[in-house]
Structure formats: C-alpha cells, structure tokens
Amino acid sequence: MRDREKVFIEELTQSKTSFGIGDDGVVLGDFVVANDAFFEGIHFKREWGSLDRIFKKAFLVNLSDIYAMNAIPKFALLTLCIPKDFKEARELARIFSAIAQGFGVKIVGGDTIVGEKLHFSFTILGEKGKKTLFRKPIQKGDFLAYLSPRSPLNLSNKQAFGKNLKHLKNALRFDQILKNSRFDFPILYPKMILAFNEIAKAGMDISDGIFAELARLAKLNSIDFKFFQPKGEWFYSPEEYQMLYALGAKKLKKAQNLARKFRHNLIVFARAKRGKYKKIKKNWHS
C-alpha cells in the first residue's frame, strides 16, 4: 500500500514545481509551514480512546513539527470530516480552541464537511526562528542523540522513551491504549526543544521510530552510523514525538547540561561515519 504514496511523492519531488518536501515543515517567507493528516482507520481507531485524546494527539503532532524546525506555532487551519453519526461537534470545537489557546495558536480557517469517517488534516504556520533547524547537515563525527524524560520515580539512566512499540501493538491487538503512554497523548516540551535547537547541527521529530528516521537522515546526508548500544525497543518505538538531534562533539557537554535542566536524559546512541546505512526493519505503518 505504501508504494502508491511513494510513487506520488517521488514524482512530485522530481518535478521542478516542488521544493521542501521531506522535512517536517517548509520555510515560506517568515513562516515555517507543516501539514499532517489523521484518518480514522489509518492513524487511529475511535475505540482507542476518547475523542479529546485522539484530537489532542493529532494537533500536538503537528505543533511538534513546527517546534522541530525551531519555529513557534502561530496559526492553525483544519480540514475536518465529521461522520454522519457524530454528535460531538461542539465538544470537538471546544477541545480545538482550548489546545490552540494553550499553545498561543490562532485558529484561522479550514473546511468542515460531513462524510463517512472522522478525519483531521492540520496546516500549522509557525513564526520562523533566527535559526531554522533542518535534517542536515550531519557530518562524520557528529553525535546522534535523543531525549528521554526522567520520571519522578526514575532518575536513573533507565529510559522512559521507547515504550510506544508495546503500546501500539496493544492498540492494534486489543483496540485499547495503555494509560499514560506517550503514544496516546504525546507530551511536548517546547522550551526544551527550542533550547536544544540552538545548539544542534540538525534535527527532526521522531514519528516513525528512530530506525526509520535514521534511514532518512542517512540518505539525505550520505552517511552511516556507528551505534554505541544494542538496538532494542528504543530503536523501533514509533510516535514518541521527541526530537532526534545531530550534535557536534564540542556541544555534547552543553547538551547534557541542558537535558538535566529540563529533567531529561540525553541518550547519545550513535556517531555519524562514512558509509551507506542499511535499513534494518520496515516501517510499522506499511
């Protein structure tokens, strides 16, 4: 199924009429713009949880793309398809307003239709920072790292990151979400992300899992990676919505301090080296 998407995107990317496809967002004038769709039956099932959680997730995932490029989300447009049997339109609007307000985002339009299933498609415009963070450059010798929140009970190096693979498998098997998983309700740390963006060489949002994102970074930067730790759950876990960073060797100390300040662990798991990266496992989405 993924082939059709691939063909479409490849064809567009090769055409002279496109640019910026492949990053989390695209720089247009003073804005960074990102666009993402959440479709019932593809990205979520309604049985997985309450409407507000599903919608919150979809919205936060999009805001996350904007922060990932070091921009501040300012405006949101929503294409909404409401199923015929849907009775919570007012509730949905309130949820949307409340989250938008919480992040200082203005809702500026969109399109609302009644159809068969529940779909959301967001377009978010963010105010470009002085520096924009892209997925390149990453060069030989740069360190690859992600951030994992320290839970109050877990101040050791044990990772809170990487549990979503289990949550997703459970969701697909039992049609339910484990409580308090980031998979159900991603937590954004905008201040921390913006601080890290300033010292990182490159970065991106982890949505399909580190293994899948690394393949993208390797291709884009023509590099390979040397791993410091065995590839476990942390490597395949999707939808963590944490950042994956490339850091120059000189910034590692500063990055460790920043992570501590924001009560996170900085997990430095690989270093860029010359070579061709071998993708190990297919994206779970396909």
Place this chain on the structure above:
Amino acid sequence: MRDREKVFIEELTQSKTSFGIGDDGVVLGDFVVANDAFFEGIHFKREWGSLDRIFKKAFLVNLSDIYAMNAIPKFALLTLCIPKDFKEARELARIFSAIAQGFGVKIVGGDTIVGEKLHFSFTILGEKGKKTLFRKPIQKGDFLAYLSPRSPLNLSNKQAFGKNLKHLKNALRFDQILKNSRFDFPILYPKMILAFNEIAKAGMDISDGIFAELARLAKLNSIDFKFFQPKGEWFYSPEEYQMLYALGAKKLKKAQNLARKFRHNLIVFARAKRGKYKKIKKNWHS
C-alpha cells in the same frame, strides 16, 4: 447534516482563539492563506469524469479563493488520500505539477495516505497584494455585479454564466457531466480578477451560487438588496467560480470598460439598500 458543520464552525468562531473564519482566505503576515477539501462522494463522484478533470477543478477552486482576495498563489500543500484500488498515483502527481507550474505555484509539502476513498485537501499560500479584497464593506447604494464570459458565438448580453445548476442536476441524476461546462472544469481569469479587485469595494468567489453568497454578504454588512432582474437560473447556479463584486456608483463605468477589455459582460443585478435580506432557497449542498 449541515447542522454539525454549522455547530462546529459557530463554536470556533465564537472562541477567542479564532479569526478570519468566513472569508475565502485569511491574511497571515505577507500571505493570504486558503484551505479547501474535496471529498469523493461529497464534492464529486469518480464516475463524473476523468481524474485530471476532478483534480484540476479542486485545485483551481482553491487558487480562485486566493485571487478572490487579490493575492497571487505562490505555494501549495496537499493532503491526499488515495484509495486502495487506485492505480493513477503517478498520473495524479504529474497533473498536480503541470497545473501548479502553469500558475507559477510551488508544491511545498503535504501528507499522502492510502485509505478508502479519494480525497484532496489543499492549502494555498498567496502573496498578498497592496490591497486585500474582503467581503466588506458594502454600503447602501453600492452595486452588485458578476462577470459572465462572452463566448465567440455569443457577444450579446445572453449569459454564459448560470448554466451550472443544470449541469449539477444532470451530474447527480445521471452520474455524468455535460461537456464544456464550467461546473466540470472552472476557468480562471486571474488577470481580469486582479484588475477588478483594484476597483471593487468588496468581493468574493461565487461557489454556492449567488443567492447563497448574497445571504453571507447581507449578514456580514447588515444590508439588503434591490434586484434589477428576475431571479432565474443565474441566481441559483452553484460552482461558477466567477467573482461577485460590490462596486461604488462612481466605478461602474470603469468596470464596464474593464469587462469589455477581458471579453466579459458585467451583469449589474442588484443594489445594496437598508433592510434585512431574506434567504430564499437553501443551499443545494445540504
């Protein structure tokens, strides 16, 4: 069915987190941004015509919203849902590129997924003109007019505008589109629109038919209209994608000359007056 959309939009519009909802697009920084969705089974049936015609229409309708506010379309994002049985992904990408290139629009991202039906949702960013044309102000004494293209065979006052009601009824009844209708393939006249935008007081894209758009203008400007001609087909015909203009009395002569220059007829059909507008017929969409 329309009630659910209405509830959602009303709730959002009333919230402090929204602005700009209700116009064809919204002014954000140096851009005018518009967003529109085309869903199979709601806005079109695949039996109605070839894929390129359906997609072209969806794209042009969105470009039209940008021109309507006196901006020049520059960037497009697309959320695309491709059905499982869909074999024309490459063709679709080529069509998208070709139209974008024709209008000088860069394709800058989006999201592509495989689902049950064919859906498109466009977000277009246009470069704001010196003047932005909104749906207000319209005051007592202003003239309401639309433009109708002169066909080579029809240089009289007989209207090429207003035939889409018949085409739509046919499409719904027989699952086919009459050839050469604007309903099937709207024609944009960007140069003409941009020239008229400069002299108009207010304006908007006619998508749901003049009767429906007038209701919006009446409410927004707290006015009523005195009609110069009986309400026929021209009044109800949807999806004409021509502009509806409010012109000050002093600009009428100039407007007539402009229309002639672009081989169109300017049909001045009403004048704004004090009072409350009575909506005569419901939107065919509901």
